[in-house]
Amino acid sequence: MKVHDTPGWGNPWFRRSIIWLVVLTLGAFLVGFVLLPSVHGDFSAQGLWASICRAAGVPGDWSVPGTTPRQAASATDVVLDRNMAKAASQQAIGRGATLALNCTMCHGAQGMSTSDAPNLAGQYPEVIIKQLMDYRSGKRSSPIMVALAKGLPDADIADLAAYYAYLPKARTAPTTYDEALPALVRVGAPLRNIAPCVSCHGGIDQKFGAPWLEGMPKGYLEAQLKAFRSGARGNDSEAQMRNVVRSMTDQEIEEVSLFYARKAGAPTE
Ligand code: HEC
Ligand code: HEC
Known part of the structure; x- marks a missing residue:
């Protein structure tokens, strides 16, 4: 048997395939751990180790010791309570309707927005209460809503929620489970x-x-x-x-x- 037939470093084909294997492996690492993470927002570059951890499924928040996750600053401090959804009195709804005159400009006369502001008609009362409280404390940001909610006492928030919840969910039908849904x-x-x-x-x-x-x-x-x-x-x-x-x-x-x-x-x- 001739020397160059035996697989060994002396064989040029063997040498070339080893070199290509190394090049391809390095290339794959670069693409997987450097290029993809840098273009994929969720993988924001936090170093090679963090990328490997995330590729393995470790939640992003664990990978940066000593830093608090971003959500901590805005985490809600509202505790949802079934009482927020209890039936409202006519008096509360009436007061809410008067307060809501400040809101019609954007949320529509009957709580149905004609702009890109959310509809409030028929919204669950606990949702309106929670969101207004989150704006009020700055946990949810929106310059306009934060400014408006700042001055709202709990009682006003409750009455506004009672009023909007009382309005019909105009023009909308609930989603029912069906095979044709996306x-x-x-x-x-x-x-x-x-x-x-x-x-x-x-x-x-x-x-x-x-x-x-x-x-x-x-x-x-x-x-x-x-x-x-x-x-x-x-x-x-x-x-x-x-x-x-x-x-x-x-x-x-x-x-x-x-x-x-x-x-x-x-x-x-
Ligand atoms: C100048 C326009 C404007 C006015 C006036 C206004 N809103 Fe809003 N409201 C908005 C916009 C825009 C948003 C969405 C903001 C965001 O991106 O978080 C919003 C969001 C909300 C939400 C969150 C809804 C959801 O589905 O999450 C509630 C609740 C709400 N407004 C209640 C009110 C109430 C009550 C008033 C009156 C006291 C009011 N708004 C007045 C523009 C307005
Ligand atoms: C595990 C339960 C859960 C699932 C699943 C879920 N949501 Fe939500 N969603 C919520 C909760 C709770 C809120 C209210 C968050 C808050 O308190 O601010 C919300 C809020 C929203 C909002 C903001 C609405 C507003 O008016 O403020 C949108 C839009 C939304 N979800 C869309 C979706 C879509 C689309 C899907 C499916 C792809 C989805 N959600 C799946 C629980 C869920």
């Missing part, structure tokens, strides 16, 4: 840890504190989902929404927003 809405994406919207927002289950979404302006829904994804909005208890949208693409956000917005035949652009 996949993310109906079953989520288990492999990406996306729970189905219908398991919290109605259809299968209505979680206390999860807002009524049907008929909301599409632009508003998209903006909120993107705010949860970037962490700009972090007032959702236990990061329920941030966990849902974390790995959703822009296109998926648009799709579910369109679905919830157009259910009601509301303006979709």
